[in-house]
Amino acid sequence: MLKGVDIGGTFVKVLWEDGRREKHRIFDFKNNRDLLLEKLREVILNGHPSGVGIAVAGFTSRSGVISHSPNIPVLNGLDLRKLLAGMDIPFVAGNDVSIGAFGEWYYDYRDSEILVLVAVGTGLGGGLVVGGKPFFGVSGTAMEIGHHTVLMDGRRCSCGRRGCWEAYCSSYGLSETYGKLGGEPLKDYQIIERAREGEETARRAVVEFKKFLIRGLMNLVHILNPDQIVLGGGVIEGMKELLGDIEKDLKNVVEDLPAGDVKVGYSTAGEFMGARGALAFIKSRTADNTF
Ligand SMILES: [Zn+2]
Known part of the structure; x- marks a missing residue:
């Protein structure tokens, strides 16, 4: 077996x-x-x-x-x-x-022609499946989207560069945002819990997270023109109901033609x-x- x-x-x-x-x-x-x-x-x-x-x-x-x-x-x-x-x-x-992206396609999104997985946890990782085949790149390192720049000279990322997507959309990125807004040092799940309870600073940290999430997704749509984006990872799962309608907000900022074809879903693999x-x-x- x-x-x-x-x-x-x-x-x-x-x-x-x-x-x-x-x-x-x-x-x-x-x-x-x-x-x-x-x-x-x-x-x-x-x-x-x-x-x-x-x-x-x-x-x-x-x-x-x-x-x-x-x-x-x-x-x-x-x-x-x-x-x-x-x-x-x-x-x-x-x-x-x-590999996780291939699992999404294989089990849940067989109809997708171009599927992008964005997983937000400790870091931010990405995967791409084109025509039912995982896209690894020449060296096996394609889709390191966590390290594409969303803000020039922005925050320091775990990779050592500045302004990477991961520096804003990850567990440590959320903690840093919360700290910059005046919050005490907390773990991502504690901030999410507080946002759920209605704490203003935590809610603002989630809004900021979402702003950067949409920014990175917009770049992906413009570069790859996918029909399916799948969101997953511990941080996204934790704050899913706080994020609102990501698909609608994403469609509002991308070009009309790719916007018409892209759908956003959540991973069920946990x-x-x-x-x-x-x-x-x-x-x-x-x-x-x-x-
Ligand atoms: Zn980085």
Whole structure:
């Protein structure tokens, strides 16, 4: 049986073809490379899968080499082929959001010709599916949309550059906005909770978040002309009902022609978005027999 595996900073999440889900905590081994690799190998091979899709938070090459994982630095340089050497198990790997986007198309949006996934959590990631195929770019790093500039010389981003979309639309971006508006240092979910309770500063922080969200989406519509945008990730899920009608607000600021064709929806995959995409990817590759 096939399974999808999502390697994140705190947990490795697994989704089996029959719907079984697993969550393995890896945070404790995060700084010990040997222990972490041993644990990953164990989780990936556990239950004798017939094939595995692997999603990784970070820059991952199309051949399965993790070049840079900001959240799990000990994985930098890891070649997944070597990790699974000797097991003769078919696998595919890629960036978690690129693969997550394929899962959106595969399970929920098969009619979409050009689908864009925007996932807002700790950071902001993007994925693109064109004609039912995930778009990875030449190196496997396409759609790093969190690091496209929305404000010249703006805020410092986690990548070191300034004015990136992620610096405004992410958990830390929301916290920073709240702080700049006079709020105390709080986590994203605490700010969202306060906004829900009607606190003025928190509500203004959410309005600011939405302003930047729309700005980035507008750029994506003008660049890619998608028919489907899917929003997901922990921060978006938390504030969904506070964001109002994103599709309408987006259509108001983009050109009429692409506005007429674009729809905005929300992911239903929750925290298993990466694992679900990884499963969809290995399923599709197995069906086509293309590795
Ligand atoms: Zn950046």
